[in-house]
Amino acid sequence: MQVPPRSGRFYPRLKARVLRDDVSTFVPGYQATLKSQDFCTTIKTNSLGFRERELFEAGEPSQPPVLFIGDCIFMGYGVEEQERVSNQLADIARARGVSQAVINLSFIGWRTNNYYSCLTNFCESLKPQSIVIGIYAGFEFGAVVRPARAREQLKKT
Structure with missing residues (x-):
């Protein structure tokens, strides 16, 4: 194997x-199943292609949601959906008697330009109360060399 x-x-x-x-x-x-040497998780997507429950279902709370946008870390890479930070915070709020809609529109490889595009595409329809943006400094500020960038650097030498 x-x-x-x-x-x-x-x-x-x-x-x-x-x-x-x-x-x-x-x-x-x-x-799909996302498997590594350290984890095995299930990935299921909604009709928009996000790892999130179906949006705009009948009977949903009518209050504006808290919107989470980020890269693979916020998407929950390596953990089950209910273990993501957005789901954990929603669970904590519910335990304290706050029923707050939470939506996570994060995706693998996203950076700040992708967050902005996501906001411009979905803010009007979702009308979020708050927006939480997850930034992994290692990707965003160059501490981690991405494979595409590494290939470009190799071609120059």
Whole structure:
């Protein structure tokens, strides 16, 4: 049996698409297992291609949601959906008697330009009360060299 890489591999293969502008998501209805040497998680997406429950369902609270936007860390890479930071904060709020709608529109590889595009595409329809943006400084500020950047640097030498 072949051992997946430490960072993980999607089974079946990752299926993504460009939704609008530079907003990429999973393919709607995508279901997969993300396996690595350290974890094995389930990925299921809604009709917009986000790892989130179906939005705009009948009977949902009518109050404006708290919107979470970020990269793979906020998406919950390596953890089950209910273990993501957005779900954990919603659970804490419920335990304190606050019923607050929470929506997570995060995706693998997103950076600040993608967060902005996501906001411009979804803020009007979602009308969030608050927006929580997750930034992993290692990606955003260059502490971690991304594979594409590394390839470009190698070509220059």
